[in-house]
Amino acid sequence: MSFRIAPLPPSTAARLREAATVVRVADESPGYPCRACLRDAALGEEIVLVSHDPFAGWDAAESSPYRSASPIYLHRRDCSGDVDPDPVPDQLARRRLSVRAFDERAMMLDGRVVDGVELRATLDELTAVPGVARVFVHNAGPGCFAAAVEVVGG
Numbered sequence: 001m002s003f004r005i006a007p008l009p010p011s012t013a014a015r016l017r018e019a020a021t022v023v024r025v026a027d028e029s030p031g032y033p034c035r036a037c038l039r040d041a042a043l044g045e046e047i048v049l050v051s052h053d054p055f056a057g058w059d060a061a062e063s064s065p066y067r068s069a070s071p072i073y074l075h076r077r078d079c080s081g082d083v084d085p086d087p088v089p090d091q092l093a094r095r096r097l098s099v100r101a102f103d104e105r106a107m108m109l110d111g112r113v114v115d116g117v118e119l120r121a122t123l124d125e126l127t128a129v130p131g132v133a134r135v136f137v138h139n140a141g142p143g144c145f146a147a148a149v150e151v152v153g154g
């Protein structure tokens with residue numbers, strides 16, 4: 001496999017939780033995908049809804065026209081010890097996704113909408129394209145940021 005789907009770093013998740021103003025209780029499951037552990041919240045769990053800029057901290061993206069923040073859910077509690085170890089977590093495999101590949105200057109090289117079951121094959125293909133440095137996955141309908149994908153090797 002040529003990629004790794006990365007959960008939100010614990011330090012980023014902690015900062016976002018601290019600043020969160022919207023708290024909800026999961027009234028369905030699946031339905032509230034946490035981007036720190038890559039699992040959907042269980043019924044009754046508290047989650048926060050925050051805005052996350054996946055381009056933040058990427059120097060080359062400072063002036064990229066593609067730079068944008070998107071909504072994400074996070075468990076309200078620290079869930080960093082409970083990250084889904086599956087290479088393609090269920091929370092992605094069961095959703096319709098927008099998959100965008102960027103070069104090292106944060107310019108988009110390819111963008112696709114796929115069913116989650118096709119994500120692994122799509123990422124294998126996109127991460128093999130010369131020049132692809134990062135891939136960002138969003139939920140295709142609501143536009144929530146889903147995950148950053150690191151290109152491994154190659």
Ligand SMILES: [Zn+2]
Pocket residue numbers: 034035036037038039074075079
């Ligand atoms: Zn979580």
